[in-house]
Amino acid sequence: MEIKIENNNSLETICLNEVGKAANGAILYKKGKAVLLATIATDINANIEGDFLPLTVQYIEKSYANGKFPGGYIKREGKPNEFEILTSRLIDRSLRPLFPKSYRYPIQITIMVLSVDKDLDLQILALNAASIALLISDLPINRAINAIRIGRIDDNFIINPALEQMKQSSIDLFISGENENIFMIEFKSKIGELSEDKMIEAIKLAQKYINTTSQIYIQNLSPHIKPHIKINLQDSSFNTDVFNAIKEKYNATLESCFLNMAKNENAALLNNIIQDITNNEGYNKIEVEIAVSKIKRDFIRNKILNEEIRLDGRGLDCIRDISICTNILPNAHGSTLFTRGQTQVLAVCTIGNDSDMQSYEMLASKSPLKSNFIFHYNFPSFSTGEAYPIGSVNRRELGHGNLAKKALESSIRGDSRAIRIVSEVLESNGSSSMASVCGGSLSLFSAGIEPLFLVAGIAMGLVKEGDKYKILTDIMGIEDYDGDMDFKVAGNRDGITALQMDIKINDINIDILKDSLLNAKKARLSILDKMEIAKDNIILNENTPISKSFQIPTNKISSIIGQGGKNIKDIIERFDVNIDINKENGKVRVTSTNKQNIENAKDYILSSVFVKLDDFKIGDRFSGKVKRITDFGLFVEIKDGIDGLVHNSRLIKNNIDIKSFNKDDILSIEIVAINDNKIELTIL
Secondary structure, three states: OEEEEEEOOEEEEEEEOOOOOOOOEEEEEEEOOEEEEEEEEEOOOOOOOOOOOOEEEEEEEOHHHHOOOOOOOOOOOOOOOHHHHHHHHHHHHHHHHHOOOOOOOOEEEEEEEEEOOOOOOHHHHHHHHHHHHHHHOOOOOOOOOEEEEEEEEOOEEEEOOOHHHHOOOOEEEEEEEEOOEEEEEEEEEOOOOEOHHHHHHHHHHHHHHHHHHHHHHHHHHHHHOOOOOOOOOOOOOOOHHHHHHHHHHHHHHHHHHHHHHOOOOOOHHHHHHHHHHHHHHOOOHHHHHHHHHHHHHHHHHHHHHHHOOOOOOOOOOOOOOEEEEEOOOOOOOEEEEEEEOOEEEEEEEEEEOHHHOEEEOOOOOOOOEEEOEEEEEEOOHHHHOOOOOOOOOOHHHHHHHHHHHHHHHHHHOOOOOEEEEEEEEEEOOOOHHHHHHHHHHHHHHHOOOOOOOOOEEEEEEEEEEOOEEEEEEOOOHHHHHHOOEEEEEEEOOOOEEEEEEEEOOOOOOHHHHHHHHHHHHHHHHHHHHHHHHHHHOOOOOOOOOEEEEEEOOHHHHHHHHOHHHHHHHHHHHHHOOEEEEOOOOOEEEEEEOOHHHHHHHHHHHHHHHOOOHHHOOOOOEEEEEEEEEEOOEEEEEEEOOEEEEEEHHHHHHOOOOHHHOOOOOEEEEEEEEEEOOEEEEEEO
16 A cells, blocks of 8 residues: 655655565655665563663665665675664664653564665654554554754755755754654754754754644644554553562661762662662562652762752752863874763874775765764763673764764864864763863864864753753753753854754743853863863964865876875885875875975975976986986986986897896986976987
C-alpha cells in the first residue's frame, strides 16, 4: 500500500505492509530518488532491569545507494562511519522523548539508505522515516515527530534548503519536534555568529513548520496505525512501601551522599549505599535503585525550585571557579589546561600540512573529500574516578567532539592549514564538551594560529514543575541527569557559533528558550573575560610553526614542483620548511619554526618563478654548482639561486658521460638558449 503525502510543495511516498513484515513497524520511505527502509523492533518478553529506556538507533548507508563500492580493502559495509554515528545519535535524541516514562523494553530502530538523492538531506529523511515507522507500528506511540533544517542566505532564512544551497548558507540549524514541542536542536554558524534574537526567530519559524508537518502526518497516517499490542507500562519496579521506608530510615544518609555527588560525577558512593540498604533490609535491589533515584530527583529539584540553591551551594546563575594555564606542554605546538569547578580538560593543538588532512567519504559524493580541521574528544574512565580500560572511541565522544568542532570552525575560516585539536578530559563533573570549546579556542591561540575571535561555551539546565521553572547556569552532572533540559551554547561576544539542546519534557515554550539563551550569553561573556586575560599572556613554544602565504601564477606551479616533485623536495630540504601549493589558484604556503627560513624559501621560489630574462643573455658564462642530476641532464645553479639545464643530448654530443658528475661539482657553463622562462646551458 502506498500513501502519498503533499508537504511544503514536495511529495513523500510511504509504502506500508510491503517490507519487514516481521518487525513491529516497517516502511519504505520515498522522496525524489531517495529510498529509505525504516524498521522498529521491540522485545516485550525481555526481563526489565533498571530505570531507563534501552533504545538503540542504527542509521546505515549502503554504498550501492549511489552506485559505489565500499571504500577500503574489504569491499563490504563495515563499522559505521562518523556521519552514520552522528546521525544515529541525532535520531535517538529526537525520538527518545516520545516513549512513555515507564517503557522499559529493549527497542531497536534501524534506518537503511537504499537509494540516495543528491539534492535531499539524508538526516531529515532518516528521522522522518523512523518517526513514521514508529507511528504506524503496534507500539503505544501516537505522535509524529519530524525535522527541519534552516539555512540563511543574504540574511534570509531558508527552510530545508537543497544541499547546493547549504554550501552558500551562513548557518546550519537542525531542529526536531512534534506539534509545538521542540525536542532537539543542533546549530553551527559557518560564518561568524548568529545573535540570540535571530536564533529565536529561526526557532519560531521551525516550530510553525514542525507543527504543520506533524498534523499532516497524523491526518494521513492515523487510519493505517496497527492495533497496539498489550504492554505493561506500569512501573512494576516502583514499590511505594519500599520508597517510604527508605526515605524515613536513610534520608539523612542519602542527602549527605547527594551533596557529596555535587563534587564528582562518580556514583560509586551512592551504589554502595544502595547495596547496603539491599543487604540490610532484604529488599529487591531494582526496587531500591528506583526508590533511591526518585528520592535523589525530588531532593535536587526541590532545592532548586523552592530554595533557589543548588547542591554545591551555588546560586542558579553562578559559574564555578575557572583557572587557565597555556602552553604547559613544551614540545606541543599549542596547549591549554582549562578548569571549571570539577571539570578539567587539556586541549592540545597541532598544525600540519595538506597530507595531514582528514579524508572522508559522503554517500552522495563519488570522490573522497578532505577536512583541514579535526577535533578529537577523549573521555577516559579516570575523569570520573571509575576503573575501566580505555577502549575505542564511543558515540558520546564522537558527538561531543563534533559539537566542539562546530563551535570553533567559524573562528578559523580562511585558514587552510591542517589543524588538529585533541581534548583530553582529565576530570568531569558537568559539560566537559563546553570546557573543551574554551580550552580548544585558547589552544589555537597558543599555537600561534590567530583565530578571528575567542569562543567560549556554557551548559544550561532547567527544572520545571507545572508553570514554575528555574534555569541553571553551568550545570553539574547530577543536575544534567535529574533536570529537564541540557542546553549547550558556544559563541563569541556577538552571538552563537554552535548550539545543542536536548529536552526531556514536552511543555517547554519559546519564552523558556529565550531566557536560557540570554542567561547563557551572560555566562559566556563572563568566561570570555577570563579567556581574554589568558590569551594576552600566551608565550609561544619554540617549535610552534609559523606560516606565510603568497601567490604564484598557476602556469608556473609545475616548474616549482619539478618532475616527480624533485624541485620542491630540494627547496624543502635546502631551507628546512614545509610547502603546500594549491594547484587551482596558485596559493603557496610555507611553514617552519624559523621565520628567516620561511623568508628565504619564499624569496627563492619567487625568484625562480619571476626570473627576469633581461638579467641574462645568450653567451653569458658562469661558474655554477651542480644541484641535481637527472636522467635527462644536469641542473646547475648559475646566479642568485636560479638554475639552468645542461640537457643530456648536449653531453652525449660532446661524448661526456653524465655519470662522471657529482652533486655540488663546480662547472664552467654558458647560456645557449632562453625559452619560456627556462635557461639552457652547455659545459665549456
